[in-house]
Amino acid sequence: MKITIYDSTLRDGAQGGNVAFSVSDKIKIAKALDDFGVDYIEAGNPFSNPKDIEFFEQIKDVEFKNSKIVAFGSTRRRDIKASEDSCVNVMAGVGVKTVAIFGKSWDLHVKEILKTSLEENLNMISDTISYLTECGKDVFFDAEHFFDGYKANPEYALQTLVTAEKAGAKYVVLCDTNGGCFPDEIYEITKTAISVLKTPVGIHCHNDTECGVANSISSVRAGATQVQGTIIGIGERCGNTNLSTLIPSLQLKLGYECVSPDKVEEVTNISRYIAEVANIALQDNMPYVGKSAFAHKGGMHVDGVSKVAHSFEHINPSSVGNKRAFLLSEVAGRTTVLTKLADIAPEITKESDELKAIMEMLKAQEHKGYQYEAAEASFELLVLKFLGKFKEYFHIDYFKIIGEQAGTMQKAASAMVKVCVGEKYEIAADEGDGPVNALDKALRTALSKFYPEIINEISLIDYKVRVMDTGAGTAAIVRVLIESTDGMDVWTTVGASTDIINASVKALVDSIEYKLNKSINV
Numbered sequence: 236m237k238i239t240i241y242d243s244t245l246r247d248g249a250q251g252g253n254v255a256f257s258v259s260d261k262i263k264i265a266k267a268l269d270d271f272g273v274d275y276i277e278a279g280n281p282f283s284n285p286k287d288i289e290f291f292e293q294i295k296d297v298e299f300k301n302s303k304i305v306a307f308g309s310t311r312r313r314d315i316k317a318s319e320d321s322c323v324n325v326m327a328g329v330g331v332k333t334v335a336i337f338g339k340s341w342d343l344h345v346k347e348i349l350k351t352s353l354e355e356n357l358n359m360i361s362d363t364i365s366y367l368t369e370c371g372k373d374v375f376f377d378a379e380h381f382f383d384g385y386k387a388n389p390e391y392a393l394q395t396l397v398t399a400e401k402a403g404a405k406y407v408v409l410c411d412t413n414g415g416c417f418p419d420e421i422y423e424i425t426k427t428a429i430s431v432l433k434t435p436v437g438i439h440c441h442n443d444t445e446c447g448v449a450n451s452i453s454s455v456r457a458g459a460t461q462v463q464g465t466i467i468g469i470g471e472r473c474g475n476t477n478l479s480t481l482i483p484s485l486q487l488k489l490g491y492e493c494v495s496p497d498k499v500e501e502v503t504n505i506s507r508y509i510a511e512v513a514n515i516a517l518q519d520n521m522p523y524v525g526k527s528a529f530a531h532k533g534g535m536h537v538d539g540v541s542k543v544a545h546s547f548e549h550i551n552p553s554s555v556g557n558k559r560a561f562l563l564s565e566v567a568g569r570t571t572v573l574t575k576l577a578d579i580a581p582e583i584t585k586e587s588d589e590l591k592a593i594m595e596m597l598k599a600q601e602h603k604g605y606q607y608e609a610a611e612a613s614f615e616l617l618v619l620k621f622l623g624k625f626k627e628y629f630h631i632d633y634f635k636i637i638g639e640q641a642g643t644m645q646k647a648a649s650a651m652v653k654v655c656v657g658e659k660y661e662i663a664a665d666e667g668d669g670p671v672n673a674l675d676k677a678l679r680t681a682l683s684k685f686y687p688e689i690i691n692e693i694s695l696i697d698y699k700v701r702v703m704d705t706g707a708g709t710a711a712i713v714r715v716l717i718e719s720t721d722g723m724d725v726w727t728t729v730g731a732s733t734d735i736i737n738a739s740v741k742a743l744v745d746s747i748e749y750k751l752n753k754s755i756n757v
Contacts, residue, residue, distance in 0.1 A: 238491045239461040240482065241275040241375075241408075241437065242268050244509060246307050247475050248465035249279070253515060258289050260512050262297065268466075269302040271505045272494040273478075277305045277335060277463075282325035295330050304331045305375070310338040310359040313351040317366035327370040336363055337377035337410075340395040341384030353391060357398045364402035376404040377439060380412045385424050393431055400434045406461055407434050411450060414441030414473060418453040425457035437461030440476045442468060447476040452484065455491065462493075466509045467517060467524070479506040480522045483555050503556035523555045531559070572597070575611070579618050593618060604703045604712035604731030612726035612749040613742070619752070628751045629656045629682060631744065636670045636736060650674040654681045661685070671698065671739045678743060689754045692721040693747065700735060717742040721750060 245261050248254060256264070261278065268276050278294065279287035294304055306329045311320040318324070326334050338360040339345045345356040364374050376399035378384075384392035396407050409428055411421065421440075429436050438454035438461070440447045451462050462485075468477030479502055485491040486499055493499075506524040510517040519527040529552040545551075552559050572594055576583050583589050597607065600617070607614040619625035634652040650673035651664040663681035667673030675695065683690045697718035702711045715730045715738040726749055730741025 236491055237460070238455060238485055238493050239275070239437070240273040240478065240493050241277065241305070241461055241463040242273045242302075242465065242478060243277040243439075243463055243475060244268070244465040244469065246277045246279045247471065248469040248513075250471040251469040251474060254469055254513050256286075256513065258286055258293060261286075261290050262293060263512055264509055265294065265299075265302070265304070266297070267505055267508055269299045271501055272301045272498045274302060275305050275333065276302045277307050278331075279306075280308055281306045281329045282308070282322050291329055291331070303333050305333045305335050306331050307335045307337075310336055310363040311366075313349060313355055313359060317362040320363075323363055323366065327367055327372065332371075333373045333375065334367055335375040335377055335408075336367065337379045338363070338395065338399070339380065339384075340378040340392045340410075341380035342388045342391050343384075344380055357394065360395060360398050361402040364399055364404050368403035373405045374403060375406040375408060375437070377408045377410055379410050381409045381428075382411045382416045382421065382424055383413055385427075386420075389427075393428065396428055396432060400432055404434055406437050407432060408437035408439050408461065408463060409454065409459070410439040411441060412439075414443030414447065416440075416450060417444065417446055418449045421450040422453040422457045425454045425459055429458045435460050437463060438476075439463040441470065442473045442475060442477070445473070447474070448481050448484065451476045451481055452489070455485065455489075467506050467521065469513065469515070477521075479524045483523050483550075487550055487554060500554055500556040523550075524557060528552070528557055529559045575614065576618065579615055580622055580624075589622065593621060596621060604714050605729055606714060607729065610716060610727045610729035610745075613728045613730075613745045616728075616745055616748055616752070626752065626755075628748065628755070629654050629685070631655075631678070631740065632660065634674060634677075634740065636674065638670065648673045650677040652677045652681055654678070656682075656685045659685070670736055671743075674736070674740065675743055678747070682747065686751060689751060690747070693750055694720055694722075695746070696720050696725070698739075700738075703731070713738050715739045715742045717746050719746045719750070724753075726750075 245256065245264060249256050265276050265278065278290060281287055281291040291306065306326055308322055308326045311317040311323050339349060339356050342353060345351060345353055349356060364376060367374050378395055381392055399407055409425060425436065425438065436459045438451050438459045440450045451464065455462060462476065462481060464476030464478040464481055467479050468474040482493045483499060483502055486493045503524040507517055517525065519525050522528055529548055531547060572590060573585060616625065632653040632655050634650060637649045647668050648670040649664060649666045650670060651662065652674065653660060653662045661681040661684050663677045665673055665676035665680055667676050679690050695717060699716040701714045703714055712731055712733055713735045716727055718725060718727045728742045728745035728749065730738040732738040732741065
């Protein structure tokens with residue numbers, strides 16, 4: 236059975252905290268969603284702000300293969316005709332075929348928010364949909380606060396749906412706008428709504444009880460044929476139904492068709508792409524698409540999944556475009572470490588003394604504040620050094636940081652570093668936006684005298700600091716993670732110390748050593 240996917244990332248998703256799309260961002264996301272194969276892309280209000288106005292102008296020149304762009308607006312204002320409402324007329328003239336109109340279905344909102352009568356609200360719904368239909372639009376009616384409205388006054392809430400249907404709505408969408416319902420009541424109320432309608436029914440849930448996905452699935456099981464939501468669940472307050480979770484759940488587990496079968500495996504890529512465009516962190520533990528969705532850390536789990544994958548995985552990671560990961564830690568078993576050693580030291584087996592020594596070394600390092608599950612480049616260097624396979628290309632003889640100067644317009648910090656390469660030394664100094672940035676620049680300047688092509692390829696793309704023992708105050712151990720890239724590969728290194736600068740230096744040095752070892756030893 237086909238379930239229509241209605242994506243609201245560009246409209247409802249943009250209402251989430253710390254989410255702000257430019258017009259260019261919105262067009263990029265719309266193209267990605269079209270390629271992924273969603274049926275409808277709700278793009279915003281074509282009359283509400285200059286950005287959305289510009290988007291609807293530019294989108295006219297963009298060709299979409301799979302998706303229809305939807306403009307979003309509301310029913311007319313009270314006590315006027317729809318044809319006299321300026322916002323409704325913008326919807327009538329917008330250059331897209333499909334429009335979504337929200338209207339009130341909770342009598343509380345009608346009386347206390349709109350300050351009008353229940354009868355006039357029905358007129359607002361009917362008049363707006365009829366007018367837009369006459370203007371050649373396919374109208375979807377979003378019954379705002381429907382489930383709360385139903386629980387307060389079921390007869391009236393259902394009457395708003397029937398009114399929309401009679402006025403010509405192509406879809407009637409039941410909205411859990413406050414996100415406070417649970418799956419059992421969503422199921423029963425959806426069934427009741429479907430029983431009084433001939434028009435197809437959709438579901439729009441918010442995630443305020445973290446039931447957005449579960450509520451949407453319950454509605455589909457009750458007969459809804461359209462699901463609305465956002466990629467990675469972004470949206471106002473606690474977000475919307477997470478389509479990155481919902482689509483594979485419906486398609487891979489329940490047998491519904493949401494997107495083309497060959498597109499399901501792209502859900503991880505599009506989720507990470509939209510997170511990147513939105514400049515927000517994708518939660519590692521997000522189902523299906525998160526970095527940790529198929530990550531195994533406990534020794535027993537790793538051993539089990541290595542023997543029989545589905546013993547600890549509910550689906551094959553590749554079916555959603557993700558991949559399995561074995562995490563290194565003090566609780567990691569031999570199988571995990573052996574998996575990580577396969578490319579570094581394939582001669583080591585489960586019975587090797589070196590394996591036992593490496594596992595003990597890992598535990599000791601983690602006790603010092605190091606953690607290698609997200610810093611595999613540092614782990615590789617640690618093992619190479621332990622096995623005597625590491626070649627040192629440089630070391631820092633000393634460095635010095637000069638701190639901020641209050642009340643000046645100069646750079647925040649400067650650094651000097653002396654590096655040793657073989658029997659040669661190089662001293663360099665530089666300024667930066669903070670001590671770590673200054674030290675990074677000075678170190679690169681010094682090393683570029685010896686390895687110019689390699690050093691110039693490296694860019695730092697992320698820098699994270701975590702205090703390991705908050706109870707120790709300023710004497711606490713801090714862990715620094717640095718993510719680097721050469722434009723092709725991405726690697727992460729770690730440093731730990733009670734001094735944040737020393738911890739940063741360790742991670743910086745590992746980052747450069749990792750690249751030098753990879754490039755020179757090719």
